[in-house]
Amino acid sequence: MNIDFKNKRALIRVDFNVPLDAQYNVTDITRINAALPTINKVLNDGGSVVLMSHLGRPKEGPAEKYSLKHLIPVLSTMLNRPVKFANDCVGTDAYKLSSELKPGDVLLLENLRFYKHEEKGDKDFAQKLAKHGDVYVNDAFGTAHRAHASTAVIAEFFNQNKTFGYCIESELNSINKVLNNTQKPFTAIMGGAKVSDKILILKQLISKANNIIIGGGMAFTFVKAKGGKIGNSLVEDDRIETVLEIFELARKNNVNLYIPIDSVVADSFSNEAQKQTVDINNIPDGWMGLDIGPKTEKIFAEVIADSKTILWNGPMGVFEMSNFEAGTKSIAQAISSATENGAYSLIGGGDSVAAINKYNMGDKVSYVSTGGGALLEYIEAGSLPGISAILN
Ligand code: AMP
Numbered sequence: 001m002n003i004d005f006k007n008k009r010a011l012i013r014v015d016f017n018v019p020l021d022a023q024y025n026v027t028d029i030t031r032i033n034a035a036l037p038t039i040n041k042v043l044n045d046g047g048s049v050v051l052m053s054h055l056g057r058p059k060e061g062p063a064e065k066y067s068l069k070h071l072i073p074v075l076s077t078m079l080n081r082p083v084k085f086a087n088d089c090v091g092t093d094a095y096k097l098s099s100e101l102k103p104g105d106v107l108l109l110e111n112l113r114f115y116k117h118e119e120k121g122d123k124d125f126a127q128k129l130a131k132h133g134d135v136y137v138n139d140a141f142g143t144a145h146r147a148h149a150s151t152a153v154i155a156e157f158f159n160q161n162k163t164f165g166y167c168i169e170s171e172l173n174s175i176n177k178v179l180n181n182t183q184k185p186f187t188a189i190m191g192g193a194k195v196s197d198k199i200l201i202l203k204q205l206i207s208k209a210n211n212i213i214i215g216g217g218m219a220f221t222f223v224k225a226k227g228g229k230i231g232n233s234l235v236e237d238d239r240i241e242t243v244l245e246i247f248e249l250a251r252k253n254n255v256n257l258y259i260p261i262d263s264v265v266a267d268s269f270s271n272e273a274q275k276q277t278v279d280i281n282n283i284p285d286g287w288m289g290l291d292i293g294p295k296t297e298k299i300f301a302e303v304i305a306d307s308k309t310i311l312w313n314g315p316m317g318v319f320e321m322s323n324f325e326a327g328t329k330s331i332a333q334a335i336s337s338a339t340e341n342g343a344y345s346l347i348g349g350g351d352s353v354a355a356i357n358k359y360n361m362g363d364k365v366s367y368v369s370t371g372g373g374a375l376l377e378y379i380e381a382g383s384l385p386g387i388s389a390i391l392n
Contacts, residue, residue, distance in 0.1 A: 001038070001163055003135060005047030009101055011133025012038060012165060013150050015140035015370065016053035016071055024070040031142070032071070032078060034370050038139045038165030039079065039106070048101035050132045052089060052150055053140065054113040062114045072108065083108050089115070090128040098132040107132075118149045125149045130157035139165025142371035144386030145378070155389035162390050167370060172387070174367040175378055178346050183308035184210055189300070189331060191216030192314030192351060195239045199246075200380040201313075206249045211256045211303050215292050215316035215327060222247075222259045223280050231265065231283035258303060262293030264317070264324060271321035291317030292327035301334040308342070310335055313349035313376065319358070328355050336364035348375035 014035040019027045042049050058066040069085050076083045081104065086094035089109040097107050112118040117125035126149040130136070136158040143151050155162050188209045190198055195218040205212060214222055217234035224230050225243040250257040263280045265287040266273035277293045278284070304310060312335055316327035332355060339345045347356050348369030362368050369375045378384050
């Protein structure tokens with residue numbers, strides 16, 4: 001961010017979509033933390049700050065449970081100054097508050113999604129929001145894949161006076177290290193429930209990665225496509241053809257595609273189920289694979305240990321259940337050891353971030369992305385609406 005914000009009002013799109021408990025206390029401040037460097041840069045330069053964000057998915061206009069006013073106590077503490085609040089993100093009262101800001105002042109606007117116009121990317125609404133600032137700063141990576149009023153459309157009302165905040169800047173640097181300035185070997189680890197969600201990204205990664213590791217529920221469609229017997233495991237029969245194409249693409253591109261060879265199977269989808277470890281191609285009828293097995297863990301860990309760049313999205317099993325978390329935990333450990341030995345590791349996508357945090361390994365990997373969907377879409381498409389709006 002090479003803008004001097006002295007005496008300027010920065011209108012910053014942040015991602016304050018934080019979890020609240022029943023008493024409306026913020027239960028996880030990660031996203032607020034991620035916005036602090038940008039806010040502090042503006043304040044230290046001698047500028048003032050107008051913050052705008054969405055919170056949750058309000059359906060019909062304003063709702064107490066989705067009000068951003070609940071963030072004021074924690075935000076004031078974290079910024080070490082009072083935070084003003086506008087009950088409506090546009091309108092006379094809001095403009096009065098933003099126009100009276102002095103250097104060092106911070107104003108938070110009410111939830112943008114109380115207006116349908118936000119998600120529709122309404123141009124008039126974007127123009128109304130734009131009145132709050134001299135400079136537009138987009139620092140909400142988590143919504144950069146949406147062409148909403150505040151994330152993309154608004155940028156056209158700021159000519160050259162627009163920029164990314166530090167949070168988006170560091171996300172872009174991290175993606176760049178993985179996809180463009182890649183130290184080889186590059187290993188992408190994909191897991192999670194469904195192949196259908198990951199097809200586009202897998203196809204993109206085949207042109208970039210040296211190794212692709214497949215785990216989680218999605219692995220069983222790969223196993224079945226190769227003729228394995230998968231019992232009651234999760235499968236997408238309508239994706240068998242696609243999976244065969246992925247095998248073929250990997251072969252043509254000299255990418256090593258690793259799928260599990262053994263699995264921890266259960267007789268029901270429950271942490272209390274009976275379990276056993278079996279060859280993944282011979283899962284008994286009535287049993288379902290809920291984690292990768294120890295032989296697979298070992299192979300995957302060896303590939304990871306030999307990698308210089310690592311991208312991880314999606315758990316290796318049902319890691320929410322303690323009996324089926326070993327595979328995911330072993331991958332997290334392998335990535336943290338490889339990172340310690342000099343590899344660059346990027347973790348992105350809701351559940352792998354949840355996993356890395358569950359095992360307290362957030363600071364043992366190189367970068368944990370703040371935007372799961374946005375990261376995956378960036379890899380798939382090579383850009384995002386919220387990014388190109390600033391660059392254009
Ligand atoms: P995704 O949102 O696609 O990344 O999927 C994450 C979810 O996949 C997690 O909630 C996991 O519990 C689930 N998952 C991972 N492995 C399996 C499996 N073998 N069978 C069923 N669900 C799984």
